[in-house]
Amino acid sequence: EIVMTQSPASLSVSPGERATLSCRASQSISSNLAWYQQKPGQAPRLLIYGASTRATGIPARFGGSGSGTEFTLTISSLQSEDFAVYYCQQYDNWPPWTFGQGTKVEIK
Amino acid sequence: EVQLVESGGGLVQPGGSLRLSCAASGFAFNFYEMAWVRQAPGKGLEWVSYIGPSGTTIYYADSVKGRFTIARDNAKNSLYLQMNTLRAEDTAVYYCARASSVVSPSNYNYYYMDVWGKGTTVTVSS
Numbered sequence: 001e002i003v004m005t006q007s008p009a010s011l012s013v014s015p016g017e018r019a020t021l022s023c024r025a026s027q028s029i030s031s032n033l034a035w036y037q038q039k040p041g042q043a044p045r046l047l048i049y050g051a052s053t054r055a056t057g058i059p060a061r062f063g064g065s066g067s068g069t070e071f072t073l074t075i076s077s078l079q080s081e082d083f084a085v086y087y088c089q090q091y092d093n094w095p096p097w098t099f100g101q102g103t104k105v106e107i108k
Numbered sequence: 109e110v111q112l113v114e115s116g117g118g119l120v121q122p123g124g125s126l127r128l129s130c131a132a133s134g135f136a137f138n139f140y141e142m143a144w145v146r147q148a149p150g151k152g153l154e155w156v157s158y159i160g161p162s163g164t165t166i167y168y169a170d171s172v173k174g175r176f177t178i179a180r181d182n183a184k185n186s187l188y189l190q191m192n193t194l195r196a197e198d199t200a201v202y203y204c205a206r207a208s209s210v211v212s213p214s215n216y217n218y219y220y221m222d223v224w225g226k227g228t229t230v231t232v233s234s
Contacts, residue, residue, distance in 0.1 A: 020232045021136070032210070032218045032220075034220040034221070036153075036221075042226070043143075043203055043224040043225060043226050043227055044153065044221075045224070046205070046220070046221065046222045046223075046224075049208075049210070049220045049222070051209060055222065075140060087152065087153055088154075089153075089220065089221075091218050091219055091220045092220075093165040094167075094219065095155070095158060095168075095169070096155050096167075096169055096170075097143075097155040097158075097219075097221075098155070099152055099153040099154070100152070102152050102153075107205050
């Protein structure tokens with residue numbers, strides 16, 4: 001089973017600033033990585049798949065990069081609606097599909 | 109509009125059973141892989157089960173294998189999760205998710221969850 005590790009666990013950012021979230025896989029997963037956003041009381045929403053491809057309707061301020069074992073989600077200029085928990089997920093070696101433990105982006 | 113709506117959650121005693129349903133609309137349900145993902149209170153996401161379009165390919169997480177059964181009815185655009193011998197640690201919000209694929213040059217399919225329902229809450233407690 002591939003273990004996904006996200007860092008940091010939480011991140012305090014001011015609106016308008018840049019946020020950088022990291023995700024590491026325990027073995028190479030090529031570019032088979034997705035990022036999800038989850039707001040309190042809501043379902044996860046797909047942001048990025050293929051490590052860097054934005055899902056339909058996702059604003060350009062969300063960017064994904066990386067391959068192999070190291071991945072990054074960057075939010076270029078945080079908006080109020082971006083404060084949420086973000087999860088990475090590998091879908092290279094399945095089953096099982098595995099998620100990181102999440103990074104909470106909070107208002108500074 | 110593509111939509112998934114879960115139902116069937118509730119309070120059940122340890123050792124009891126529950127059947128979750130997921131109604132799909134706005135897309136060709138019979139062509140898609142589907143999955144259940146759960147989230148325990150205050151915790152992260154955990155994949156539970158997967159089913160292929162015809163229902164013949166099925167996988168389970170080790171934590172639920174032998175207790176949960178996934179099924180689908182393509183004529184009714186519906187996905188199900190029969191949960192038996194429930195434990196306190198099964199307490200969670202259960203999400204139904206559609207899986208979309210990326211096909212590799214070697215024709216291998218990689219599936220990520222692109223559409224999620226709002227979830228249904230299962231509480232296992234005496």
